[in-house]
Amino acid sequence: MYRIVIYPHQKQDSLINLLSDQEHYLRRVVRLNNGQNFIAMDGKGYSWEVKLTDKGGEIIHVIEENRELSIxxxxxxxxxxxxxxxxxxxxxxxxxxxxxxxxxxxxxxxxxxxxxxxxxxxxxxxxxxxxxxxxxxxxxxxxxxxxxxxxxxxxxxxxxxxxxxxxxxxxxxxxxxxxxxxxxxxxxxxxxxxxxxxxxxxxxxxxxxxxxxxxxxxxxxxxxxxxxxxxxxxxxxxxxx
Amino acid sequence: MYRIVIYPHQKQDSLINLLSDQEHYLRRVVRLNNGQNFIAMDGKGYSWEVKLTDKGGEIIHVIEENRELSIxxxxxxxxxxxxxxxxxxxxxxxxxxxxxxxxxxxxxxxxxxxxxxxxxxxxxxxxxxxxxxxxxxxxxxxxxxxxxxxxxxxxxxxxxxxxxxxxxxxxxxxxxxxxxxxxxxxxxxxxxxxxxxxxxxxxxxxxxxxxxxxxxxxxxxxxxxxxxxxxxxxxxxxxxx
Structure with a gap:
């Protein structure tokens, strides 16, 4: 699944406001359509599976994954x-x-x-x-x-x-x-x-x-x-x- | 000391016949003069310290060094x-x-x-x-x-x-x-x-x-x-x- 890193202010409750370059990447480069999912991560350790909609991204659920070193x-x-x-x-x-x-x-x-x-x-x-x-x-x-x-x-x-x-x-x-x-x-x-x-x-x-x-x-x-x-x-x- | 890799046929007894690009590298790029030394290696495990002369390279001695892995x-x-x-x-x-x-x-x-x-x-x-x-x-x-x-x-x-x-x-x-x-x-x-x-x-x-x-x-x-x-x-x- 495609991944993007978001700024904290982009997440508002269960919505993610996409920046124009992120919207461009998702719709034009990797060619997702409304209803298709991607992963948004805040770069600080939290990730969400998100559905692309006209409003931006709707969070479906939190992703529990950890590929980080424990140091x-x-x-x-x-x-x-x-x-x-x-x-x-x-x-x-x-x-x-x-x-x-x-x-x-x-x-x-x-x-x-x-x-x-x-x-x-x-x-x-x-x-x-x-x-x-x-x-x-x-x-x-x-x-x-x-x-x-x-x-x-x-x-x-x-x-x-x-x-x-x-x-x-x-x-x-x-x-x-x-x-x-x-x-x-x-x-x-x-x-x-x-x-x-x-x-x-x-x-x-x-x-x-x-x-x-x-x-x-x-x-x-x-x-x-x-x-x-x-x-x-x-x-x-x-x-x- | 500068290093060059030579072909086996370039070494004749204690002389090393330099190829024109090697001569160019030693004299023009790293700016060695006659009498100055460099290292010639055959790429198969042997290295020599060599003096630059008008005849090419004169081998001074074999170099005993080993930076290779034992596998x-x-x-x-x-x-x-x-x-x-x-x-x-x-x-x-x-x-x-x-x-x-x-x-x-x-x-x-x-x-x-x-x-x-x-x-x-x-x-x-x-x-x-x-x-x-x-x-x-x-x-x-x-x-x-x-x-x-x-x-x-x-x-x-x-x-x-x-x-x-x-x-x-x-x-x-x-x-x-x-x-x-x-x-x-x-x-x-x-x-x-x-x-x-x-x-x-x-x-x-x-x-x-x-x-x-x-x-x-x-x-x-x-x-x-x-x-x-x-x-x-x-x-x-x-x-x-």
Missing amino acids: EVTLMVALPKGNGFEDIIRCTTELGVNKLQPVISHRTLLKPSENKWERWHKIAVESAEQSERQIVPYIAKPIPVMEAFTTMKKLNIPKYIAVARTDAPHLLNFLTRDLWDSPSQIIIATGCEGGWNTDEIQWAIASNFQEVSLGKRILRAITAPITAMSLISGVMETNNK | EVTLMVALPKGNGFEDIIRCTTELGVNKLQPVISHRTLLKPSENKWERWHKIAVESAEQSERQIVPYIAKPIPVMEAFTTMKKLNIPKYIAVARTDAPHLLNFLTRDLWDSPSQIIIATGCEGGWNTDEIQWAIASNFQEVSLGKRILRAITAPITAMSLISGVMETNNK
Whole structure:
């Protein structure tokens, strides 16, 4: 069934007021007619099966489904060049990420404009719909990396920083141990092209981030967060079996 | 240090005859001068540190390094639309894949041309160089999916088929059990947009493929093989710690 993400104000009792682009999508793109059903989700965890009518959408019933991980995952991603961050949003949304915090590190070349953020949010919405999630990941505004480490310092949750060419143990070693205790949140930071510089790694360690490896090979800035997220969701979903 | 992949015939005793595009890359793109060193690898497991000279490359010594997984991984990938397979080659090469077998399934829309294959091979070479691997993954020519299952039927190694909306256990459950015995090879098949059809899944099971899940969410055709490869290399590299 087709899915759309709605804003809270669109739901009024058992009616959903469709926005014009949603109406266009449902009637013209996926070609639903009056009387046919779709799924509306508020991106915060609630979903409804809805019938398309002339008035918009009539809620038929609440949908009880949960494809979310039972842990809140924040990926802190040093922005890669070009449109790389868009691929990261797509893939990690499918894999269950909750928050993406783009950061500007010493080696970051990209200077994202304000309308980039709107595009990123739109990609997160589309990917959440396609992957049939209940929650739309929150894409934060980019901040300097040192500020991000400092803000996260006081959070007493598992925090990792992925480093290439390191002797640090593999992330998977930590996950199988740390996620067993069912922490409510977890954070992992991945670098951009050329990796973190020494100051950044030191600052991360001083902010109680654990250095981890994502394997012996050198991953691109796009591949690293997808790999980390694959491992996190894999461990979470086998722990719960 | 910069890396290039050479053909076997380019190495003659302690000399490496550079091809014109390799010479161009080393001298014009990364701007090496005579007397500066780079790494030449044959893509089959051997690497040498080489000095750039007017005669081409003079081998200084053999490099003993190994960033390869201690298992041979074949990904059988139903070709996604557009250039999606190129992203799959890039990411999974970085993650240590050995062979990519593109297959044409019932829902495959792409009809790849012959020169696509050359482009795919080139991407595998570049990704192997960038991720500092010793081996260039072999990209096979696309074949019909049923033929691929039948050919692989007799191989007595762990074989998996990733299926969406399934009750099958997560791939990670099988990996932690099956890779513990150190099999020499492993195969995993992932579908294209819309997934496998029922016949394909039945045929895979009849060919001794194990149905597996890659998590509760619906992954795109591009994300599924990257996720599978992340899990395989993660388990292999923590088993060996």
